[in-house]
Amino acid sequence: MAEPDTVATHADYQLSQLDQLEAESIHIFREVAAEFEKPVLMFSGGKDSIVMLRLAEKAFYPAKIPFPIMQIDTGLDFPEVIETRDRWVNRLGVKLVVASIDDAIANGIVVDDGKTSRNRLQIGTLLNAIEENGFTAAFGGGRRDEEKARAKERVYSHRDEFGQWDPKNQRPELWSLYNGRLHAGEHMRIFPISNWTELDVWDYIRREGIEIPSIYFAHQRRVFERDNMLMTETPLNPMREGEVASERTVRFRTCGDITLTGCVESTAATLDEIIDEISMARLTERGATRGDDRFSEAAMEDRKKEGYF
């Protein structure tokens, strides 16, 4: 038995970059499941959180995912996203927790002053749901390539008892040794796909052949222009003076609040076509279609400090 294995050549033992990313993410999921008392997977219904579900499914197979998933119901979600979510939840047999902004408003947890966007009201709703359920770790689908504030965030991102992120006082994160120590009342945000890019996410969806909401593919939709973005015509988002709706062939690059998430004109109806389109894109997905990140250069950083993902 003393013989070292006949290792042919290293070239036979190469992992593609997508396999390496997958292995890293699965490692993170297992580490959290082993070390935290009560993790939860934050599910937005978007492509990133679907990739997260897939990775969690793989990490614990053939056992079920050993933690619930939670969605913040903004009341402004795309119906296609909810349908996809329900199919995933049923197939995986995982527990779904829904925290609703309307309930949070009704219970006085957050205040709807008519001026604050639903996106901001999400923060209080989310923090309350984490506290009420006693979650100690919340997985999020944030990627470091998305936005500059995220480029410096750890995989294990510590939140104090107010749910706040302190970017200047982050714990150093070395090798793949994650530090999950918490005090009572604190929690950790976990970002297993930190090192994935938008293109990696799409490549992975194509490789795995997994279902994502139909709004990512080109479809006909009545839209109007606002702030150089194409917004969905819906009673939830009344048009202002001078805004005119028309039917166009569009698709979404991100999934969020229907009143803030714009779409792009596109005929990309298959994953191959989407991937071609992304490879040629000249705007980031958030810059192109997210009203919430456009207000200032530090918009994301400010929301993150308060407890947003």
Add this chain to the structure above:
Amino acid sequence: MATPATDAAKKPMDLLRFATAGSVDDGKSTLIGRLLYDSKSIFEDQIEAVERTSESRGDDYVDLSLLTDGLRSEREQGITIDVAYRYFATPTRKFIIADTPGHIQYTRNMVTGASTADLGLVLVDARNGLTEQSRRHAVLLSLLRVPHLVLCVNKMDLVGYDQEIFKKIHAEFTSFATKLNIPDLQIIPISALAGDNVVNRSENMDWYEGPSLMHHLEHVHVASDRDMIDVRFPVQYVVRPKSDEHHDYRGYAGRVAGGVLKKGDEVVVLPSGMTSKIAGIDLFDTEVDQAFPPMSVTVRLEDDVDVSRGDMIARVNNAPTPTQDIDAMVCWMTTAPLKPRQKLAIKHTTRTGRVLVKDIQYRLDINTLHRDQEAGELGLNEIGRVQLRVTVPLLADPYSKNRTTGSFILIDEATGVTVGAGMING
């Protein structure tokens, strides 16, 4: 012989992680900006945001460091506080850059960035030659056992592309590097601003016969940096479905830290020393023939042995000796100094325990490599050789042999903060 083009089409894209070191003055941000820009990884809205900010601050030129300095306080103070991760890809490789700031907390940040890097990139200004800082960066990269090092001699345009200047820096650094552990060294004369030897070979320096930086990054061979001989499988999580369909399934999930595991291999479980055979290796719903670093898999054993998180699966005649006495180089990362008799928490692979600091043998001066044996303690951003006694036996290898099973972090038990990074000697 296939042409490179068809080669690239067939071979799946692989991954290179590299850490950059250097201060703003060395042109590091300009270089990263150029790598991102030339590989079309910067989007128009990002460039426009940077242009707007540069203009409103009254800068004469577009400050590419704004692309990486993401935090408000960084932009306000014009400094880089923390390690930033950036991504770009060429048709053959994806790159993850750990961009570490040159001055503020440089040791802590560089050690962090270098800990996962396959390659370290150090910049020097051709006009100034090697500085204390560039030597320091090389020392840290060598200490962290980053296997490949690239020294970019930047701003060659400002010295008239003078070969003699490059030769002098080249000789000086090569001689300095003999004192360090640098298995692979490449020295490239560049101009990040003018683009010489960054993506394409420079026409201004026909005397230089080596590759451009991008060519080197794309082709440097990193696959053989892993230990493919010594099987090391730290158990992360025990998979027990408890369902009717998979009633008897019991698998040990983890990420391969070394060697190649195969079905039928005789293995030993540490620290118990029980032996068994690998019954199968699962990757999601498929059984795979073998597993190697850095795969995340689930291993099934033939016998019903007691295995839990923190244990390690290794080969019967090739396993680390469990030990509670650790001799390591420690980088200290917090203001209150590390002192003998101090107690801390430790995380090593999937094992956690407590440690007692028995002795601080010396403090390493990373500028001179001098070992100060009178130091007695380690301050913030200092590195030294430390003896530790651990409450649980660690299943460790020397860091020089395996960067995964040879590394650990130290955690302050009161604050929960990571305060030290350790590399095991041997």
